[in-house]
Amino acid sequence: MNDTATLTRERAPPRKRDAEATRAAILEAAKRQFAEFGYDRAALRDIAGEAGADVALIKRYFGGKEALFTEALKASIRPDFLREWDRATFARDIATMMAGSPNRDETRSHSFQFLLRTATSPTTAPLLNLAVQERFMGPIRDWLGGEAAPARARVLAATFIGFLVERLIRGEPLQGAEREAFVEHTTALFETMVSPANE
């Protein structure tokens, strides 16, 4: 009797024999666990477990751990993520988001956490670079527009990433005056990046 049911994650209800659905479930679990644990500490066993599938199916459907990771990475970068933010309130929205805890808006932070974990693992960094270049930098560049868009996109992306990390690291949530000041300064920071700075 294997009781992997003790895991906190809910197991999907018993699925009919459906290759497509199984594959999708595995990919979903992979996205989540790679994002949460990083490449090294994510175990195929557990991923399969969460998906309600067997480890061997990962081999069948994806080939191996690295291949699964690559696919999960691709699936985690949505090129249209910028459209979700209103241009007018962009800076403040970002600032507010960064002031919060990562657990709250899990849906959105999934993919970014994924990026972070990937970014700093020496093994996976090369994989990331490729994906980011076309699916992350590109959109930001277009979204920014104006002169020197590529360089400005880099600056924006870097800053963005930094705040994600800070939020990830942060121990206790921001509160009171510090939180307000944080939001103000962060808003100002992102605003200077969106509207071209005057020399």
Place this chain on the structure above:
Amino acid sequence: MNDTATLTRERAPPRKRDAEATRAAILEAAKRQFAEFGYDRAALRDIAGEAGADVALIKRYFGGKEALFTEALKASIRPDFLREWDRATFARDIATMMAGSPNRDETRSHSFQFLLRTATSPTTAPLLNLAVQERFMGPIRDWLGGEAAPARARVLAATFIGFLVERLIRGEPLQGAEREAFVEHTTALFETMVSPANE
């Protein structure tokens, strides 16, 4: 004494039986390898190897992998790192540094790479948070001064980290016009953070 001659594996010349020296060598190798490979992929065998010592000595002198890591982490955060930058040229210096490759100024980036790898590994993040709070945030806060220093320190630290990550990820080096624009915008960005923004 030159030391970092070859990338492969510098073995120190046969050391006399000296517990202190051995301990130090191990710690040094640990700092380097943890920074380069991250916690998970750094192997005690290799660390000991680089230090010209045996794995078992790591147990004797440090207790285990996690203890060694913690110590290496502490040793990697220098609370006075900010003093190295001239206040007047701070922003531009940072920008120039960020425009370069991480391999060039290895000495300085060691400790930061360490931070990054630590930051995004779920296991080690808690350890980091503690260390960073007092040895990283504190100094920045004092260095910044002025009103809302804690919040502004956070903003500065976050941005700083982001650029480190971006630099770490970046595939090919920045060149030509993009590099120039990048430096300009980054300089401007850091300047607004040092000199208090006017409301």
Place this chain on the structure above:
DNA sequence: CCTCCAAGTCAATGCGCATTGACTTAGCGC
């Protein structure tokens, strides 16, 4: 030259994990 202890070595042990191939079963077409 001898003793003894700390410094350093060696090899066994066990764990967690990915990989893999042989096995079992569901379910569709006939």
Place this chain on the structure above:
DNA sequence: GCGCTAAGTCAATGCGCATTGACTTGGAGG
């Protein structure tokens, strides 16, 4: 109902690694 194929299961294998305890050796003090 029958059989065949794809979907899903199981267990063996092997690798990399940290841990650990028993062993060996250097070298200083007598």
